[in-house]
Amino acid sequence: MINVLFAAHPDRWASYETPLKQAIANAGVEANLATDIPPADVDYIVYAPNSPLQDFTPYTRAKAVLNLWAGVEKIVGNETLKIPLTRMVDPGLSQGMCEWVTGHTLRHHLGMDAHINCAPGVWKNVPPPLAWDRKVTVLGLGELGTACAQMLALAGFDVTGWSRSPKNLDGIRCLSGEEGLTKALTGAEIVVLLLPDTPATENTLNAETLALLARGACIINPGRGPLIDDDALLAALDTGQVGHATLDVFRVEPLPEAHPYWHHPRVTVTPHVAAETRPKYSALTIAENIRRGEAGAPFLHLVDRSAGY
Known part of the structure; x- marks a missing residue:
């Protein structure tokens, strides 16, 4: 024994x-x-x-x-x-992450917040684009990133995946390296972060890389808090370069009550529940x-x- x-x-x-x-x-x-x-x-x-x-x-x-x-x-x-x-x-970890990422991607893609929070009598009959025409980039193609990228591609999104080393996934444009990161982020409308937390990945999203995104892009981070330069993201939210950020992970957890993320109108905080x-x-x-x-x-x-x- x-x-x-x-x-x-x-x-x-x-x-x-x-x-x-x-x-x-x-x-x-x-x-x-x-x-x-x-x-x-x-x-x-x-x-x-x-x-x-x-x-x-x-x-x-x-x-x-x-x-x-x-x-x-x-x-x-x-x-x-x-x-x-x-x-x-x-499989439970991957399934949970796929559900969370797909749910929040669809939320931003469909513009659901505008209808959930609209005032009585406001009737804006503007349909969202189809998923085929929505550019989604997944940063990190490990087990969880690959599962989410494949789920989003199955839903019809135009998915680009980026990893530090080359990958090849059916139905997904796969890029790697520094040049690949620039290409993956340029014009992206929704960005999902699922990279590990290493010295090489810290502040992957910073002032320079956030400027590459389509104006009004949405950030979804269920990966690791240090992947994002918090000050740069808040600045991009204030200027409208980033339209919304849904964040599940942070440099300090639980996220302190005084942190600006709690109080920013275009930030959704979830308490590290994306994948349990x-x-x-x-x-x-x-x-x-x-x-x-x-x-x-x-x-x-x-x-x-x-x-x-």
């Missing part, structure tokens, strides 16, 4: 205990899953970066740290972590990686420490 330490935040144990035990058993692995296993006896660590566990040095037998979050920027630089680190990729890791589905990913570790097979969704994701 192997020992699996649940070392995510303690308040998550109640929701994960049963799904994880069931998933590991269904994967054909006999395991002791607990929150209080002596470090020297631990074979796998189920983890989240907000865990009290920050020093991995005593876990001399452990084979891998299995992260429950898609984001790893708060753990990837931990110098005490010498064993493989995996990030969370699961759901125990029912994420447990399957964790169990599969434990099965692979015991079988000597490669782990799924390994983090590239040099790239930061």
Whole structure:
């Protein structure tokens, strides 16, 4: 029997205990899953970066740290972590993100706010353009970005995807590199950010890149807060270069009440709900990686420490 330490935040144990035990058993692995296993006896660590566990040095037998979050920027630089680190990729996470991104893209594409908030008696019979004629750019073509780009293309949008390294996706114009970023943003009417948080991606949207967008463009950020230069975005909102920003992630969370985003009439704040890791589905990913570790097979969704994701 192997020992699996649940070392995510303690308040998550109640929701994960049963799904994880069931998933590991269904994967054909006999395991002791607990929150209080002596470090020297631990074979796998189920983890989240907000865990009290920050020093991995005593876990001399452990084979891998299995992260429950898609984001790893708060753990990837931990110098005490010498064993493989995996990030969370699961169908529930992708589905949730696709629903949130598609919903807010359609909201801005259709101009729904104008009808929801219109005064009585205001009758403006102006139909929106078709999705075929709406230019949407998705920045980041990892698991979540690819899923969202494909969903938006399926809905009929004219989708461009950008990534740091070249990708090829059916039905989507794929660009990469610095020159590709300029092309991807030039004339874009809706921009969705799903890049990881790394030094190379910080302030991807700044005064210079925001100026490339179609005037009145909408920004949708369910990725990471530091992807946007906040001051530059607020300035672009004030001038009308950006028509609206829907933001789910921020440099500081919860977003402080005094932050200008809360009070700007063309900003929608959502409280980091775009894609939640759901125990029912994420447990399957964790169990599969434990099965692979015991079988000597490669782990799924390994983090590239040099790239930061």
